[in-house]
Amino acid sequence: MNTDVVIVGAGPAGIFTALEMLKKGSKQKITIIEKGKAIEERYCPKSKTKQCVNCKPYCHITTGFSGAGAFSDGKLSLSYEVGGDLPMLIGEDVAQETINYADKIYLEFGADTHVEGIENTEEVKEIRKNAIQAGLKLVDCPIRHLGTEKAQELYLAIEKYLLNAGIEILFGYECSDLIIKDGVCQGVYISNGKKSLEVYGKHIVVATGRRGAEWLEKVCTENGVEHQPGTVDIGVRVEVRNEVIEKVNKVLYESKLIGYPKPFKNKVRTFCQNPGGFVSQENYDNDLAVVNGHSYKEFKSDNTNLAILCSHNFNVPFNQPIAYAQKIGELTNMLGAGHILVQRYGDILDGKRTWPKELAQSNLKPSLPDAVAGDITAAMPYRAMLNIINFIQAVDHVVPGFASIETLLYSPELKFYSNRIKMDKRFNTNIKGLHCLGDSSGWTRGLMMASIMGVLMGRIIAEEG
Secondary structure, X not given: OXXXXXXXXXXXXXXXXXXXXXXXXXXXXXXXXXXXXXXHHOOOOHHHHOOOOOOOOOOOOOOOOOHHHHOOOOEEEOOOOOOEOHHHHHOHHHHHHXXXXXXXXXXXXXXOOOOEOOOOHHHHHHHHHHHHHOOEEEEOOOEEEOOHHHHHHHHHHHHHHXXXXXXXXXXXXXXXXXXXXOOEEEEEEEEOOOOEEEEEOOEEEEOOOHHHHHHHHHHXXXXXXXXXXXXXXXXXXXXXXXXXXXXXXXXXXXOEEEEOOXXXXXXXXXEEEEOOOEEEEEEOOOOOEEEEEEOOOOOOOOEEEEXXXXXXXXXXXXXXXXXXXXXXXXXHHHHOOOOOEEEEHHHHHOOOOOOHHHHHHOOOOOOOOOOEEOOHHHOOXXXXXXHHHHHHHHHHHHOOOOOXXXXXXXXXXXXXOOEEEOOOOOXXXXXXXXXXXXXXXXXXXXXXXXXHHHHHHHHHHHHHO
């Protein structure tokens, strides 16, 4: 099968590559390969069963058109300071200009015009002052909140637009490997379990998202694509009552705090804050259950959840950060009998596990009903756990009550961004014709940065013809 441009993965990076090529008037034939389903066919049965049923062959929350973005809280970070290291590759000015451009595209397809976190200047100053006193840095990033249910509507509109424009999307096909001959990437091997195909094109764009990071690392190693182990994030999802964090929710919507707590001074940060949101479970192909958070536009809970992530780097002699994080996740899953573990912060400090009876007696009720009360410290490495404890105590100076006895910690929260592909500013790898985008490339984190990487890729391919 022949085409001009092959895009592996229909997440934001792949989608915006195709969108920008259309906007630039490119006549090249585009084929998108997506192992999951069309967005209108994606469905999580947990809404009825009330507990994860571990869908096979993949989790519908993370796989399908628009990737994990369709079922996430749908937050677009509108500052180049948030979302990974792409500005280091393309420049801060280019990154911010492209964010502004991509934001307009989201608005065209129905994004909410309201932007969170751009008002209440005096209140922001007060929060920043408290953060400085606690040894933390506040990154007050403007946020356009799509909402989980609204994000699905928006990406459905984009899906229909691409299909109506003649772009071919092969749903249900998984890419197994690249076709590389004489140092040139000529195509990909794909299969839907019944039929196998070889798809050839001039440009091969791999944008498999954070879910595809492990697969891409394997493919790069086997095919000589230059890459290096980068950072892997290991942490927990923290949940508190809305009343505890009400001021920050109102003023900033999402507080992005960064610290380097003693004694290890590793980078620890907050990520993906969901006011009135819900803690959720995602499953990876190897049956690894990880925790995440969602926030709807209309449907709200009494709680706010956010991630606290510790950055880990490995180089010598060990250079497999993804495998390291997976082992932590597997051990945690084992303790929770395949479910997410939850523990009260006060119980961690007291050196004891949490029991279901204690959760039932608390003011704070878990928004993830099938989480298993237990002891996350039995699986979390000492270094990461101490970083998390000390960071929570620092955040308590900014948000009084954050480090209360009843604050809930869910585990494991893992972000697999560790495989960083070596590329130039035009996203060329050392293999001619091969480009790698989005979270799986190791350069971006989140919807907006992945989207702008796609925009820039689309312009480059349209220009080269």
